[in-house]
Amino acid sequence: MAFRCSRFLNRLPLQTIITIPFVIQVIGVVGVVGYLSFKHGQATVDDLAIQLRAELTGRIFQQLEALVEQPDVINQINTNSLLQGDINVSAGKGEHQLWQQAKVFPSTNLIYCATEADGAFLGVGRSGNGEGLHIQVANAATDRYFHYYDADPTGRRSFLTSKGNSVYDPRERPWYKDAKYQRRATWSDVYLDFDTQLPTITANAPVYDPRDGKFTGVC
Numbered sequence: 001m002a003f004r005c006s007r008f009l010n011r012l013p014l015q016t017i018i019t020i021p022f023v024i025q026v027i028g029v030v031g032v033v034g035y036l037s038f039k040h041g042q043a044t045v046d047d048l049a050i051q052l053r054a055e056l057t058g059r060i061f062q063q064l065e066a067l068v069e070q071p072d073v074i075n076q077i078n079t080n081s082l083l084q085g086d087i088n089v090s091a092g093k094g095e096h097q098l099w100q101q102a103k104v105f106p107s108t109n110l111i112y113c114a115t116e117a118d119g120a121f122l123g124v125g126r127s128g129n130g131e132g133l134h135i136q137v138a139n140a141a142t143d144r145y146f147h148y149y150d151a152d153p154t155g156r157r158s159f160l161t162s163k164g165n166s167v168y169d170p171r172e173r174p175w176y177k178d179a180k181y182q183r184r185a186t187w188s189d190v191y192l193d194f195d196t197q198l199p200t201i202t203a204n205a206p207v208y209d210p211r212d213g214k215f216t217g218v219c
Helices: 002-011 014-084 095-104 174-182
Strands: 110-115 121-126 133-138 145-151 157-167 206-208 215-218
Touching: 014 095, 014 110, 014 206, 014 215, 095 110, 095 121, 095 133, 133 157, 174 206, 174 215
Parallel strands: none
Antiparallel strands: 110 121, 110 215, 121 133, 133 145, 145 157, 206 215
């Protein structure tokens, strides 16, 4: 084999013989550089993926925090309004404030208050497709059946669109009992919605009269 290789090399031009080692070196260097570039590129891609995941996770947490904080802000406002008389659940007055909140916070499904003394309920909820808003009233005047109203451009009730088929007492609902028992703003356990019978979870706050500390209802 050595003899044949020697004869083969003897037949090659001198320029070719001198060039071959350099070509081999260049090929080796290019291969090493290519391998290192691939590894470096892979590391860069991995680092970029980690950064993107971290940024995406941060944004998700930011959105979740905003969604969790919104109900607490709404409930604090409505609790104060209920105590000051701006919302009168028993008389079914003050729905325009709940309507405005539903417009400002489109992620909410139903904003409401209920009273301990007479089990009255006043709320503003979204229709089945989530686009329109309707006013829900259940009190002594409705014989404790839900009455559903359209809202005018100012957020006040206009036309009666439908009536519920079952007597409604908010004091018997899980969300009301949870807030009353916890004695603080809280998230309810999962329960079935009164109308849709779908699994639901709500944020609620108990309302206490600042004069005597008496429990008066839930928002």
